[in-house]
Amino acid sequence: MSNPIDVLVIDDNKLQLEYLEHLFASHGLSAHLTVESEKAVEIIKKIKPRVILLDIMMPGVDGYTVLKTIRETEELKEIPVIIHTSKAFQVDQRKALRLGANSYLIKPIKGSEIINEIKKYL
Amino acid sequence: MAYVKFWGVRGSIPTPGPSTSRYGGNTPCLELNYDQDKLFILDAGSGIRALGQHLLTHGKPVKAHIFISHMHWDHIQGIPFFVPAYIPGNEFTFHGAQEADMRLEDILSDQMNPVNFPVQIDEMRSTFNFEKMYEGSYEIDDIKVEAIYLNHPGYALGYKFFINNKILVYCSDNEPYPVYPQTGDASADHDDDQFIEDNNQKLINFTRDADILVHDAQYTPEEYKTKYQWGHSPYDYTVKIALAANVKTLVLFHHDPVHDDQFIDQIVDAAKKLSWQAGSTMKIIGATEGMKLSLD
Numbered sequence: 001m002s003n004p005i006d007v008l009v010i011d012d013n014k015l016q017l018e019y020l021e022h023l024f025a026s027h028g029l030s031a032h033l034t035v036e037s038e039k040a041v042e043i044i045k046k047i048k049p050r051v052i053l054l055d056i057m058m059p060g061v062d063g064y065t066v067l068k069t070i071r072e073t074e075e076l077k078e079i080p081v082i083i084h085t086s087k088a089f090q091v092d093q094r095k096a097l098r099l100g101a102n103s104y105l106i107k108p109i110k111g112s113e114i115i116n117e118i119k120k121y122l
Numbered sequence: 123m124a125y126v127k128f129w130g131v132r133g134s135i136p137t138p139g140p141s142t143s144r145y146g147g148n149t150p151c152l153e154l155n156y157d158q159d160k161l162f163i164l165d166a167g168s169g170i171r172a173l174g175q176h177l178l179t180h181g182k183p184v185k186a187h188i189f190i191s192h193m194h195w196d197h198i199q200g201i202p203f204f205v206p207a208y209i210p211g212n213e214f215t216f217h218g219a220q221e222a223d224m225r226l227e228d229i230l231s232d233q234m235n236p237v238n239f240p241v242q243i244d245e246m247r248s249t250f251n252f253e254k255m256y257e258g259s260y261e262i263d264d265i266k267v268e269a270i271y272l273n274h275p276g277y278a279l280g281y282k283f284f285i286n287n288k289i290l291v292y293c294s295d296n297e298p299y300p301v302y303p304q305t306g307d308a309s310a311d312h313d314d315d316q317f318i319e320d321n322n323q324k325l326i327n328f329t330r331d332a333d334i335l336v337h338d339a340q341y342t343p344e345e346y347k348t349k350y351q352w353g354h355s356p357y358d359y360t361v362k363i364a365l366a367a368n369v370k371t372l373v374l375f376h377h378d379p380v381h382d383d384q385f386i387d388q389i390v391d392a393a394k395k396l397s398w399q400a401g402s403t404m405k406i407i408g409a410t411e412g413m414k415l416s417l418d
Binding site for chain 1: 219221222223256257258271273274275276277299300321351353
């Protein structure tokens with residue numbers, strides 16, 4: 001059986017995905033990246049990533065809904081989820097943590113800080 | 123004939139009184155009327171009460187789509203006082219973002235719980251429908267409607283309506299995206315500038331070539347220094363976005379409750395000055411209760 005993917009990134013911003021793909025590769029992390037939040041749960045079930053990096057404001061299905069579904073799904077609920085969003089408001093951070101996020105990173109943030117946060121869960 | 127009429131222009135809380143009588147004290151509500159009294163209502167702040175009284179004078183059944191920008195109280199507080207919603211045969215379809223852990227209808231219903239209000243939402247005898255919206259493009263009653271996420275606490279949507287070959291954009295509560303909020307470090311090691319530019323550009327693209335842009339301009343730049351992360355814009359940001367998007371008419375909206383009419387005059391004048399200095403002929407108006415703008 002192949003090793004699980006280190007990081008699954010769900011973000012509708014293609015520029016962000018391009019940047020993160022390069023960032024993870026340069027730090028030796030395997031990653032799967034998708035803009036399709038509607039298919040997020042299906043993808044998570046399939047690849048069982050070690051960590052999920054999740055945007056909030058996405059067309060189709062928002063990140064909060066994806067997070068809530070993960071935490072309510074028995075086989076997925078233990079996967080660490082790091083929110084990675086441009087929403088910097090306290091109320092949004094509290095909401096994400098209430099729904100079960102492990103960490104909350106506000107864009108823009110240094111790549112090194114993203115890597116450090118992810119490595120906490122690997 | 124198509125027009126947009128402003129029934130509420132104030133942010134946060136109604137502010138009646140002589141010092142606000144010219145711009146108005148009701149919280150957000152716009153009437154978007156097209157194609158012989160087809161009706162879209164944008165937000166349901168306290169301004170929707172007077173809109174309701176106006177609709178009753180027509181003596182006809184009322185059918186409308188109500189677009190809620192977000193669920194903060196000043197954008198939904200008028201619903202219990204919207205009389206057409208109590209009349210059987212009328213029909214209202216609510217559109218808006220909703221929280222992952224709470225439905226749109228629950229949020230609207232909760233503000234009418236028996237402790238807060240003597241009548242419950244299920245006693246409103248018109249037909250209510252609820253449609254969840256995300257960022258994206260929709261077709262509603264043959265009108266193209268686009269939605270964009272705004273930078274505001276919780277969920278907030280801006281809307282773009284394509285009516286009569288005109289474009290109306292409504293972005294009630296919106297703040298510039300933060301710059302380096304965690305590190306304060308402009309030497310960050312990746313594409314931060316590109317990211318910020320990308321967010322700004324997204325809003326510019328959304329508002330591009332709008333005939334009318336209604337946008338948050340609650341603060342002066344000086345006030346914004348102490349209101350950072352409150353979810354609202356200083357007027358200079360609003361003008362900057364509108365200029366970049368080639369907007370024809372910019373309506374400064376969501377007036378701060380502590381700003382009296384004279385203060386809002388000063389904001390409007392300062393915004394016009396910025397626009398002139400940029401060499402633009404863009405029209406700039408302070409949103410005023412009762413104001414009607416044509417979309418013909």
